[in-house]
Amino acid sequence: MSSTVPSSTRRTAPAYVTGRDDLARRGVLGWYPSGAPDTLGAVPEVLICSDAEWLHEEVRSVLSAAGANSRSVYQGPAVLPAVQKELPDLVVLDFQVGNMGGMATCLELRLEETAGRLARVPVLMLLDRRAxxxxxxxxxxxxxxxxxxxxxxxxxxxxxxLAGRTFHDASFRPVPVLVEGRGGTAESADTN
Structure with missing residues (x-):
């Protein structure tokens, strides 16, 4: 069973997102970095899950500024039915959701995908701490x-x-520090 939405039923991006072809090709406008120009005109559908309204508002603000559509759910158990029904292009999960956390929700999606009951959907997690x-x-x-x-x-x-790649936020990593007297740097054991 295929759960992809035919391209003829997808909405297209507003003119302000796709109207400046040169900038769009270079990845300056629209969602996709350079390398995915054939999908630039599609409006991404994003499902947001968090139990914090302020977080929904922040994510929606970023998504709507680029012309994306978003839908919100407020509990982890609501994600799977929403994904099955609406077939979003991306799921944004808050790691700390009270009744079923982001990890459990993501694992549930992956189990359904492995069983063949759900097409693979990328998941972006919003983490509280580097651990x-x-x-x-x-x-x-x-x-x-x-x-x-x-x-x-x-x-x-x-x-x-959305372009089919991964994103691992490195902003949380400690800055390498020069250790005096040793002639080198002391770096974190974390690798990304």
């Missing part, structure tokens, strides 16, 4: 952004995932 990166990786999220949210970083993450 959550390990769990986001284990849940097979294609990307993550560590809070507080930076609109430009969030937009880049969404664009990368």
């Amino acid at each position: 959550d990166v390990f769990l986001a990786r284990r849940a097979d999220a294609q990307g993550w952004v560590v809070k507080p949210l930076d609109p430009l970083r969030l937009r880049k993450a969404v664009g990368e995932l």
Whole structure:
């Protein structure tokens, strides 16, 4: 069973997103970085899951500024039925959702995909702390952004995932520090 939406039923982006062809080709406008010009005219459908209204508003603001459509759910168990019904291009999950966290929700989506009952959908996790990166990786999220949210970083993450790539927020990483007397740098053991 295919769960892709025929391109004839997809909405197209408003003129302000696709009207400046040169900038769009270079990845300056629209969602997709350079490399996906054939999909630039499609309006991404994004499902947002968080139990915090302020987080929905921040993510919606970034998405709507580029002409994307979004739908919100406020509980982890509501994500799977919404994905099955609406077939979004991307799911944005808050890692800390009260009744069923982002990790459990992402794992549920991956289990349904593995069983063949759901087409693969990219997942972007919004993490609270750097230690959550390990769990986001284990849940097979294609990307993550560590809070507080930076609109430009969030937009880049969404664009990368919609273009079929991954996005691993490196802004949380400690800066390499020069250790005096040793002639080298001390770096974090974290690798991305």
